[in-house]
């Protein structure tokens with residue numbers, strides 16, 4: 598009580614406000630760190646195999662919409678997949694795709710690795 602009356606109500610409010618700002622800021626920083634962790638490229642195998650590493654992700658997480666039904670980008674057509682590799686990397690990294698779904702960080706890195714190494718069908 599004594600301390601509170603010395604400092605005064607205004608100061609306490611002001612300090613609380615600063616504390617809240619500090620915590621909000623801390624949250625924001627974490628989000629940015631996570632994003633960077635994904636974008637900074639992983640130890641990535643340049644010989645990454647499309648059939649082994651990429652096709653299963655596309656089949657499980659993308660094909661149900663990208664088979665010419667929901668969206669005109671048909672990933673059953675491998676040329677379409679290759680021609681849109683850059684966009685695929687971007688929309689998986691920023692998590693706009695898969696719509697209504699989620700890839701693991703590992704899957705997102707794997708896609709980025711494949712795209713960075715020329716999006717080969719191998």
Ligand code: HEC
Nearest residue numbers: 658659662663667668681684685688689694695696697698
């Ligand atoms: C539930 C349905 C659904 C799933 C699953 C899905 N998509 Fe999509 N996708 C859409 C729709 C609808 C759009 C168009 C609207 C939009 O861009 O938000 C789209 C747009 C896109 C585009 C074009 C974006 C642009 O900027 O032109 C790309 C590339 C894409 N999706 C890639 C993927 C990949 C890769 C996956 C799997 C990891 C995936 N999508 C899973 C429905 C889906």
